[in-house]
Amino acid sequence: MNILRRSLPAILFVVCMARCGWTQDPAPAAAPKEEKPADPFAGVQPDNPGQTTSQSGWVKRFFSNNFTLKKELYFQLTTGYKVEADPPLYSRQSAGFELLKKFSTHTATIGAFDLQSRLVRRDNYITVLNDLEGADRKGFNLEYHNAYLDLYNIFNPLLSDSSRSRNLGRFNWRTGRFYLPFGLNLQTDTHGTLLQLSNEQNFGFERDWYSGLYGSLTRSINYDVYYLLGSGYRPQFRGQSGLLGARVSLGNRFLTERGLEGGISVMSGERLSNPSMQAEFPGKGEESDASTIVRTFRIGIDERFTHLLWGGTASFVTELSGGQDKPDAVFTQLHQVVFTSRSRKWGWAGQYRHFWMDSQKLPGKTDSSLIGEITLYSQNDVAASKLRWIKFSMERQLERREGETAWLFTVQYYYYW
Amino acid sequence: MKSIAAAVFAITAVALLSPMPQPALAAIGCTLSNPAQDLKYLYPDITTYKEELRDLSRMKDGKALYSALKERLGSDLDPVYETYETPYTVYTIFKGKGIIGYVHGVNVPGQGGLIQVFLSSDPKTGAIGRIFFQRLESPAAKALRSKDFLDQFKNLDLADFYKHDYYRVAEPGNEKDRIERIKSPATDEKAQKDVEASIRGIRKNLILLDFFIYDHRFEPFYQQSRAALAKKKS
Numbered sequence: 001m002n003i004l005r006r007s008l009p010a011i012l013f014v015v016c017m018a019r020c021g022w023t024q025d026p027a028p029a030a031a032p033k034e035e036k037p038a039d040p041f042a043g044v045q046p047d048n049p050g051q052t053t054s055q056s057g058w059v060k061r062f063f064s065n066n067f068t069l070k071k072e073l074y075f076q077l078t079t080g081y082k083v084e085a086d087p088p089l090y091s092r093q094s095a096g097f098e099l100l101k102k103f104s105t106h107t108a109t110i111g112a113f114d115l116q117s118r119l120v121r122r123d124n125y126i127t128v129l130n131d132l133e134g135a136d137r138k139g140f141n142l143e144y145h146n147a148y149l150d151l152y153n154i155f156n157p158l159l160s161d162s163s164r165s166r167n168l169g170r171f172n173w174r175t176g177r178f179y180l181p182f183g184l185n186l187q188t189d190t191h192g193t194l195l196q197l198s199n200e201q202n203f204g205f206e207r208d209w210y211s212g213l214y215g216s217l218t219r220s221i222n223y224d225v226y227y228l229l230g231s232g233y234r235p236q237f238r239g240q241s242g243l244l245g246a247r248v249s250l251g252n253r254f255l256t257e258r259g260l261e262g263g264i265s266v267m268s269g270e271r272l273s274n275p276s277m278q279a280e281f282p283g284k285g286e287e288s289d290a291s292t293i294v295r296t297f298r299i300g301i302d303e304r305f306t307h308l309l310w311g312g313t314a315s316f317v318t319e320l321s322g323g324q325d326k327p328d329a330v331f332t333q334l335h336q337v338v339f340t341s342r343s344r345k346w347g348w349a350g351q352y353r354h355f356w357m358d359s360q361k362l363p364g365k366t367d368s369s370l371i372g373e374i375t376l377y378s379q380n381d382v383a384a385s386k387l388r389w390i391k392f393s394m395e396r397q398l399e400r401r402e403g404e405t406a407w408l409f410t411v412q413y414y415y416y417w
Numbered sequence: 418m419k420s421i422a423a424a425v426f427a428i429t430a431v432a433l434l435s436p437m438p439q440p441a442l443a444a445i446g447c448t449l450s451n452p453a454q455d456l457k458y459l460y461p462d463i464t465t466y467k468e469e470l471r472d473l474s475r476m477k478d479g480k481a482l483y484s485a486l487k488e489r490l491g492s493d494l495d496p497v498y499e500t501y502e503t504p505y506t507v508y509t510i511f512k513g514k515g516i517i518g519y520v521h522g523v524n525v526p527g528q529g530g531l532i533q534v535f536l537s538s539d540p541k542t543g544a545i546g547r548i549f550f551q552r553l554e555s556p557a558a559k560a561l562r563s564k565d566f567l568d569q570f571k572n573l574d575l576a577d578f579y580k581h582d583y584y585r586v587a588e589p590g591n592e593k594d595r596i597e598r599i600k601s602p603a604t605d606e607k608a609q610k611d612v613e614a615s616i617r618g619i620r621k622n623l624i625l626l627d628f629f630i631y632d633h634r635f636e637p638f639y640q641q642s643r644a645a646l647a648k649k650k651s
Contacts, residue, residue: 039593040645041580046543046634066470068504107511108465153453156465161513164464169453216454252451256551257562308529308554342530342554344497380497385504 066102066109070385071095072118073415076131080408083126090126092134094118098146098416109152114176116146128408129353129369129395132200132274133233145207148176174226175211177235181224181245182265183302183319195371195393198319198334201355202298203267204274205232210245220251222263230271230296240293243269255306262303265321271296298323298330312341328359344380349373357401365401379417387416448506449522449535449551456508459537459547460518465511471629472504482628489624489639491582492617498526499621507629516540521626522551525618527611530554534618536570543631544574548619557608561615566602575623579638587649 056064078090096118103111120141122134137143151173156164179185180199185206188197200206212226228243229235249263272291300321307314317336324330333354340347354368373393379386391412397405448468449455456466473479483501487494494500508520522535533552536545548567555561577595584594591597599616603609627635 040583040648041576041593041638041641044576044637044641046576047632047637048634064475066468068470102468102470104467104469107467107514109468153465161464165457165462165512168457168463168465169451216451219454219458222451251454253454255450256549256553308556313530313554344530386502 062101066104068100068385070098070100071415071417072097072116073413074118075413076128076410078126078128078408078410080126080406082404082406083408085124085126087124088126089124090128091123092120092131094120096145108156110156111152112150114146114148114150115144117142117144119143126408128410129196129201129371133205144177146176146178148174148178150174170215170217171213172215173211173213177207177209179207180205180228180267181210181212181214181226181247182267182298183300183321184261184263184304184317186224186247187249187261187304195336195338195349195351195373197317198300198321198332198353198355201353201367202321202330202332203271203296208232208243209235212245216251217248218251219253222249222251223247224249228267228269228271230269232272232274236272238272238291238293240270240272243267243271243296259306260303261305262301265298265300265302267296267298267323269296270294295326296323297326300332310339312339312347314339325357328357330358331356340380345377347375347377349375362401366399367401368398369395370398371395387414389414449508449520452508455535455549455551456510456520459520459549460510460512462512462517463510464513467509467511469507469509470504471507471625472502474502486621486624486628489579490617490621495526498524498531505625505629507626510537518546519626519630521622521629523618523622523625524552525614525621527553527555527614528607529556529611532611532614532618534615534622536619536622538623538626538630542574543623543626543634544572545570545619545623547571550615555608555611557603557611560602560604560608561611563602566600566612569599570619575620575627575635576638578620578623579635579642583642583645583649586646 072095074092074094074096076090076092079088096116098114098116100112100114102109103113120134120137120143121139122131122137122141123139125135125138127135153164153168153171154173155167155171159167179188180203182199182203183197185197185199196206208228208230210226210228212224214222214224214226216222224245224247226245228245229237230240230243231237245265245267247263247265250261254260254262270293273294274291298321300319302317302319304315304317307316315338317334317338319334320332322329322331331354334351335353336349336351338347338349349372351371352368353371354366356364356366358364371393373391375389375391377387377389379388381387391410391414393410393412395408395410397408399405452466452468456463473483476482479501483494503524505521505523509516510518510520518537518540520535520537522533525532525534531552531554532550534548534550536548538545548570550558550562553561560566573595581594581596584591585597588594589597596616601609601612603612623635627633
């Protein structure tokens with residue numbers, strides 16, 4: 001009992017100390033608790049508003065859903081040293097439009113229609129590479145450029161869901177007037193610029209009327225197969241059998257992942273010649289029906305490599321093709337560098353082009369040119385949906401199959417919106 | 418000669434009326450160059466797809482949406498790459514008659530030029546499925562395309578980005594901040610800037626999808642994030 005009495009103060013002291021938290025090894029529960037802020041997003045849920053459906057009429061829907069109308073102004077002046085025109089100042093002024101309408105069902109986009117037209121005024125024609133078609137068009141002309149209908153996945157109505165999935169993007173149909181399926185033209189927008197690719201010089205036209213299939217064979221390989229009228233601007237039969245054009249090209253993944261485009265193209269059959277483009281054609285600058293049927297064969301290879309360079313983006317283009325306009329052998333080459341600054345406000349480009357033809361009248365003769373241009377952009381859309389620029393270019397003709405070489409100087413203004 | 422003089426006058430007039438160095442112009446469209454193949458890559462089960470063009474400048478409340486975009490993005494919109502007139506295309510992906518996803522792309526400026534980032538999203542939750550760059554003018558292109566980097570965005574949604582605005586300031590290191598956990602593949606400062614530009618592009622893409630498709634579903638998270646931050650500051 002004595003022991004208990006003696007121990008009592010000590011026990012009370014220890015209990016008291018313990019209650020005050022003064023122990024050598026304090027229990028965690030006894031530590032002062034830090035207040036954790038409540039999660040401010042606790043209980044916040046996404047809204048679930050009801051779907052609204054459009055009740056507008058079909059006319060309004062037609063012109064508002066997937067309908068694009070673009071306007072275009074294009075002015076060009078070209079002069080040169082030792083050119084035939086008198087006065088030596090070629091003028092081309094135009095105003096135009098482009099409309100694109102896509103058509104859809106409830107579950108699929110099934111087609112698209114594109115039409116591009118311009119009212120053009122030309123005076124004192126000089127042979128310039130971006131307007132070879134204009135050689136026989138004086139004064140005002142209402143012109144069409146693109147006019148085509150695309151139908152996507154045309155076999156879908158006949159296929160099961162699993163077959164549709166397997167063949168998505170494989171069988172698309174195009175009918176109308178568009179770029180030739182040869183070289184990089186199909187993948188390139190050359191609206192307005194002086195730097196045209198090879199086709200117009202190679203075939204006499206860069207666009208033709210055609211029908212056929214295009215699509216993706218695999219994710220890495222695309223194809224185009226068309227029957228072409230071979231008549232160039234106007235759709236007409238004058239006894240020519242037409243052309244069969246085929247192209248196999250790299251899929252878009254190569255552009256996306258490596259900046260690389262390219263392909264192999266073949267064109268074979270009969271086409272009408274463009275008389276104004278024959279070096280020996282006497283009636284340049286005048287309306288003419290002097291077309292002849294040309295049996296044509298071409299095979300070509302092309303590439304474009306786009307890469308970051310010099311604080312902007314540079315692309316390097318090559319197109320090579322060879323074949324015959326029977327019985328004449330033909331060989332073309334084109335090399336081009338295009339630079340666009342990171343600000344997209346200015347750029348420059350250089351091109352070397354070479355067209356060799358071994359004809360009976362002019363054996364082994366060549367047209368070749370070196371072209372340089374500088375562009376100032378005030379609007380410069382990557383997808384070309386809005387463009388406004390002024391361009392200064394110079395062409396030095398190095399060789400002509402016939403006639404004298406010349407220096408050509410051009411100013412172009414282009415507005416597309 | 419008279420007509421040439423008229424032409425010269427026309428060119429001069431137009432050139433003078435449209436002075437070249439305008440800083441705040443240009444629009445860049447966001448469409449897939451080969452939609453069928455790209456969509457098939459994102460959705461192997463796809464049977465059909467539907468394209469819908471969306472253009473703020475042609476919408477009734479377009480101006481309000483454009484400024485709402487800027488506000489929700491938390492940074493200025495670039496005058497060349499991100500204009501009011503920029504058209505967008507939304508791809509709706511079908512398997513049979515049912516919608517299995519949406520795909521949408523946007524542009525943002527990067528160190529080398531254009532970064533064009535597309536993503537697929539779940540039609541019910543709005544969460545990210547996959548991401549890919551159609552255009553990537555960047556010195557860090559390889560790192561940005563790496564699977565390890567892109568996979569980190571899977572299943573994130575716009576709410577995660579809005580929550581990040583709050584957590585970043587008020588509770589750094591909070592485990593609920595799923596954006597902060599994203600590991601950057603950048604090895605230098607320039608590459609880091611493009612990583613940040615890409616994340617900004619992904620956020621912008623989700624905001625526009627919320628406007629175009631999800632009918633502002635994630636708006637409560639944005640409002641709550643702002644309210645919580647204001648409360649914290651006061």
